[in-house]
Amino acid sequence: MSTTPLIHVVDDDPSMRAALLRLLDAAGFDARGYSSTGEFLLQTLPERPGCLLLDLRLPGPSGLELQAALQQRDVRLPIVFLSGHANVAASVRAMKAGAVDFLTKPVKRDILLDAIGRALERDAMQRTARQKADLLRARFESLTERQRQVFERIVAGRLNKQIADDLGVAERTVKREREQVMVKLEASSAAELGRLAELLLHPAAN
């Protein structure tokens, strides 16, 4: 898995696309161009950090429609929109749907590269968060059935004695399982367990 970011440029105008690719290349990025949303969707996205530089107006499905389609597929590539002219309605829609920025052509280099930088940053953060969540989930999945039951009750704020009653086991057994849960999830306190539970339920919130 390559770690250099790859920037996807979707613009139907060949000279605009070429110019953007050239600029990104000169700025030291890997970049790839597509002439339509369809062309972009047809490829298998490589497992690389990156972002999407997307023209608002495209033949066939528009940039906004591609944004919606990617969300549905749970592809979390940050998007920077480019538009031929200022379009308030479209920019509001794009930003609400999570776009990093909405730029108007002609776009200045600093502004474009700054937006790309932020998009890559967000991508990196999202990736880190996702990796963390994945790791956490893997750890959680290593818990036994009994340990999971104990975990749920600790997170719910119940005491060892109450848990032992709930599960119909000795308090000593609950204590032992509780230690195992803390070790497996790499938590040091009940409060941290609560935070981890939160992460497991809503991995994207962080």
Next chain:
Amino acid sequence: MTAAQQAREALAERQVRVPVEFLSGLPLQELVARVAEEPPGSILIFLTQFRDRDGHPYEAFEVLRGVIKASRTPVYGAAEPFIGLGIVAGSVSSYEAKGRLIGKQVRRALAGTVPDPSDVVLEAPNRCVADARALRRWSLDERLLPHDCEKRFAEVPIWRKYWRQIALMMIVIAGQAALILALLYQRKRRRDAERAAQERRAELAHAGRLTVAGELTGAIAHEINQPLGAILSNADAGDLLLDSDGDQRDKLRAILADIRRDDLRASEVIRHLRALLGRHIVEPTEFDLNDVVDDLRSILGAEARRRGVALDMQPAQEALPILGDRIQIQQVLINLVLNAMDAVGEVPEARRTVTVSLAKGDSGAVLAVRDRGPGIPPAHQARIFDAFFSTKSNGMGLGLSITRTIVEAHAGRIRVQSDPDEGTLFQAEFPLALANGASAPHPA
């Protein structure tokens, strides 16, 4: 008694004191020669001559003509028929009066009155008769003639002789002139009115184009910003390349080539817009209707994309030369296409299509714009070309009215066909321009 003898007697009787010479019996040639010798100031009186001393017969007129031709001095005569041949004047007896006199006496005799021979009068009284032309020839003053002298061949001025006819003619000519002036004035007024109407039409069309430009702002901005954006990014890329190591000359050269191309592209868009939006002199030129579609392909394409409409523009296989104002024909196409895009604005995506096609029809070049919209209600179909008729909330109702005005000003026709299932089809037909000579191919 001969005329000469009578003359001798008359001269003797009146005791004329000027020397008198008689030229009698001379052959014509000799006579003419003698006459020519007579000095100016002498008076020639031609009586008559029928025969010379050798018995050669003459006609009196023949002799007179010879004498008059040769004479250097005025010739006078004694017989009425000679007046008019060059004789200046004479105391002559009218043959006509003589005839009447004799006739009268004969009638009286036939009525039974036996005339007394002494009462019979065979000679009419002599009168003075002068030839105005001869007088003028010898510079003789008319006013010196006896007041009762009849002047013949006087040139009565034509306007006095034919004054009625001349007056009538003048009236007719004056009438005609007035009519011509009136017609010219009318023609000028009609021309002025036509020009004014054409100017108004051009003004209206221009206003229509400005309105359309407002609707196309998004597409126009896109068409200009696209190359400008590419230019800026290329320039930025070039900037970055200059700071990097290694020989970047090939890349920079490619960048400059692209910048140049995009710059031309942007200026081309602006040139088109200026032509479309500026005021221009409406001047009929010959052009290919297919070129109009090419002129507008990018801007209408951008607008279609903005609206999410599939726009298909199909030129004709052959050239379609028409005569007219290219800008106004562009306006017709824009109006019809925007109208069609409006029509498909609310329909499901599969039906959001507009097709522009050109073809050679039976009597001209046909521009067809078809949409798959909901159609025009039959009640509206008759009124859609009327000014200020609109079913759109933001419509002025001028687009189609201007369109029809332009088409008809180009001697064309526009018609509409609509069906709720099929959509609407507008067809504008323009007469084909006759090529200058059938063999001259029209530039495609």
